[in-house]
Amino acid sequence: MIKKVFSWVDERFPLDEMIKHELTEYPVPRNLNYMWSFGFLAMFVLVVQLLSGIFLAMHYKADVGMAFDSIQHIMRDVNYGWLIRYLHSTGASAFFALIFIHIGRTLYYGSYRRPRELLWWTGLVLLLLLMATAFMGYLLPWGQMSFWGAQVITALFGVTPFIGEEVVIWLRGDFVVGDATLTRFFALHYLFPFIICAAVAIHLVALHWVKSSNPSGITLHAKDNIPFHPYFTIKDLFGLGVFMIIFCGFVFFAPEFWIMPENNVPADPMVTPPHIVPEWYFLPFYAILRSIPDPLGGVVAMAMSILIFLAMPWLDRSNVPGGAKFRPGYRIMIYVWFLDLMLLGYLGAQAPEGIYILLGRIATFIYFGLFLMLPFISRREERRSRVQGLPREAERLIREEQEELLRSEHYLRRENDQKELKDIRKRLEDES
Amino acid sequence: MRKLLVLLSAVAMLAGVQSAMAGAGGALKMVDIDNSDQARQRGAEIVVSTCMMCHSLKYIKFSDLSQIGMTEEQIKYLLEDQDIDDRMMSLTPIEVRKESYGKVPPDLALMAIARKKGPQHIYTLLTDYYYKDAEEEETDNHLFPGIKMPDAMAYADAESDEERAEIEAQAADVTSFLVWAADPSAESRRTIGAYVIVYLIILTTLLYFLKRRIWGKIH
Numbered sequence: 196m197i198k199k200v201f202s203w204v205d206e207r208f209p210l211d212e213m214i215k216h217e218l219t220e221y222p223v224p225r226n227l228n229y230m231w232s233f234g235f236l237a238m239f240v241l242v243v244q245l246l247s248g249i250f251l252a253m254h255y256k257a258d259v260g261m262a263f264d265s266i267q268h269i270m271r272d273v274n275y276g277w278l279i280r281y282l283h284s285t286g287a288s289a290f291f292a293l294i295f296i297h298i299g300r301t302l303y304y305g306s307y308r309r310p311r312e313l314l315w316w317t318g319l320v321l322l323l324l325l326m327a328t329a330f331m332g333y334l335l336p337w338g339q340m341s342f343w344g345a346q347v348i349t350a351l352f353g354v355t356p357f358i359g360e361e362v363v364i365w366l367r368g369d370f371v372v373g374d375a376t377l378t379r380f381f382a383l384h385y386l387f388p389f390i391i392c393a394a395v396a397i398h399l400v401a402l403h404w405v406k407s408s409n410p411s412g413i414t415l416h417a418k419d420n421i422p423f424h425p426y427f428t429i430k431d432l433f434g435l436g437v438f439m440i441i442f443c444g445f446v447f448f449a450p451e452f453w454i455m456p457e458n459n460v461p462a463d464p465m466v467t468p469p470h471i472v473p474e475w476y477f478l479p480f481y482a483i484l485r486s487i488p489d490p491l492g493g494v495v496a497m498a499m500s501i502l503i504f505l506a507m508p509w510l511d512r513s514n515v516p517g518g519a520k521f522r523p524g525y526r527i528m529i530y531v532w533f534l535d536l537m538l539l540g541y542l543g544a545q546a547p548e549g550i551y552i553l554l555g556r557i558a559t560f561i562y563f564g565l566f567l568m569l570p571f572i573s574r575r576e577e578r579r580s581r582v583q584g585l586p587r588e589a590e591r592l593i594r595e596e597q598e599e600l601l602r603s604e605h606y607l608r609r610e611n612d613q614k615e616l617k618d619i620r621k622r623l624e625d626e627s
Numbered sequence: 628m629r630k631l632l633v634l635l636s637a638v639a640m641l642a643g644v645q646s647a648m649a650g651a652g653g654a655l656k657m658v659d660i661d662n663s664d665q666a667r668q669r670g671a672e673i674v675v676s677t678c679m680m681c682h683s684l685k686y687i688k689f690s691d692l693s694q695i696g697m698t699e700e701q702i703k704y705l706l707e708d709q710d711i712d713d714r715m716m717s718l719t720p721i722e723v724r725k726e727s728y729g730k731v732p733p734d735l736a737l738m739a740i741a742r743k744k745g746p747q748h749i750y751t752l753l754t755d756y757y758y759k760d761a762e763e764e765e766t767d768n769h770l771f772p773g774i775k776m777p778d779a780m781a782y783a784d785a786e787s788d789e790e791r792a793e794i795e796a797q798a799a800d801v802t803s804f805l806v807w808a809a810d811p812s813a814e815s816r817r818t819i820g821a822y823v824i825v826y827l828i829i830l831t832t833l834l835y836f837l838k839r840r841i842w843g844k845i846h
Contacts, residue, residue: 271811277810277812278819436831450816459737459809
């Protein structure tokens with residue numbers, strides 16, 4: 196019976212082929228570590244956010260007079276409303292934490308390098324969409340920090356040359372953040388996740404075309420690739436279990452950890468909070484914004500702090516393959532950069548006075564300086580590896596890759612991958 | 628193992644940033660939150676008889692007090708002109724309160740989560756009053772200098788250590804009640820949470836062994 200149904204479907208829709216192509220015969224390097232699970236985890240949290248968001252929208256009122264109260268209505272009167280709301284508020288932080296690790300992994304292992312430039316760029320578009328969605332969502336509870344955060348960030352667009360004032364009014368729909376702003380942010384906060392879903396689909400198509408990178412950064416010999424299912428489905432599921440323990444720990448035992456106390460006070464346009472601080476995931480970029488004395492320069496620097504990632508494939512033109520694993524210079528650079536990012540995050544939470552201003556400027560300088568030094572770092576590194584030679588492991592992997600290239604016209608050719616995968620599967624079956 | 632350490636230190640730093648944001652503030656006194664119904668009920672009585680002269684708790688209905696174990700009679704005993712299904716609103720007219728304090732006193736329903744270290748903040752504020760002049764006419768507050776709120780618990784008037792200890796105990800009860808009021812679902816959340824975490828740990832352990840078994844084939 197089931198067989199009949201499937202064959203009926205297969206005649207009309209390539210279900211069987213899709214399952215084979217994307218799961219049971221999709222080749223994945225066998226040496227991936229758990230750092231490669233974070234993309235899947237981020238996708239899982241996207242689904243959590245979508246579902247919890249839809250249920251929240253059923254009870255939320257996007258009106259300046261009712262928004263704050265409707266959150267408390269969800270927390271107190273709606274059945275398990277507290278669970279839905281805390282899943283959503285904790286989920287936002289979890290999403291950023293996972294995405295930051297996902298991006299950090301891409302940088303560390305050099306996964307943005309040829310032929311994965313488009314994969315990298317679609318990922319960065321996703322980051323920008325995520326930031327916009329989170330920013331608009333943060334206004335909805337209509338607490339003090341929601342209001343003043345939106346007030347400050349929308350005001351930043353006032354630095355646009357010539358039409359700054361008009362742009363700010365156009366964004367807010369009013370001269371100040373008010374009812375018009377709240378309703379449009381709600382509408383867009385509901386719309387953007389669907390754009391994100393579409394962008395995720397593109398990201399995945401690009402991934403399944405170029406295949407996953409791996410810790411060595413060198414394309415592996417076909418015999419070192421294994422099918423996604425069951426090997427990586429179970430690995431990712433175990434990773435999901437570990438993530439869920441941490442995530443649910445926060446949701447059930449410390450949900451207010453991610454909510455600033457100021458945001459449990461209703462928005463009041465007449466009272467400015469002493470420190471207007473964005474959510475933790477915006478802090479490094481906020482610190483960069485504040486460390487440039489000129490307002491326009493600050494906004495440009497903040498935008499550049501993310502857009503500069505787009506240039507990574509051009510900045511990093513090293514002839515040494517892969518990421519930090521076989522490249523000592525790049526490894527030091529990326530660790531310094533990670534530390535600098537955390538320092539910026541810390542500084543973003545401090546009031547901009549005294550030593551913090553100076554530290555912020557130094558950290559901003561290091562942040563951009565490291566990117567721009569990358570071509571020089573690579574050159575030095577290459578000179579060194581020409582003298583000393585690459586590590587034996589890298590040499591072996593490169594030799595195997597070249598042998599493979601000789602045998603197949605192009606290592607991305609699907610037919611080849613699949614034929615070889617079939618061989619592997621057969622060999623595995625024989626062995627077991 | 629090294630990766631785990633890196634990950635843990637990253638989480639620790641994050642937590643550090645968050646707590647640095649939450650920290651600061653004046654010298655807060657430590658307070659033990661008594662989660663028993665008795666403490667909350669004592670707190671509720673003080674809140675209704677004293678705090679609600681000026682403050683409201685608009686997200687709580689009087690009938691909700693049954694959740695902290697009060698019987699209908701006990702609740703009705705607290706009521707003046709209100710109905711048991713009414714929200715806990717101050718009976719003093721808004722204009723009067725605005726005139727006395729310059730603004731409407733803040734709602735107390737969320738107070739325990741609306742300030743940094745909310746419970747400690749509430750407790751400290753209530754027990755930080757002192758007379759700023761020798762004639763004992765005007766009070767002020769160490770935590771919140773220049774506060775408009777009068778010394779509702781009469782802490783500055785206390786003459787002996789016993790009296791002070793008694794007021795401190797009352798302030799702790801008020802804090803216990805307000806902690807409950809800010810998040811009435813906290814207890815069921817933690818109960819469900821314990822089951823969820825235990826379930827997830829068992830599931831994840833099973834997944835781990837399944838993973839080892841499946842990967843065992845190719846090692």
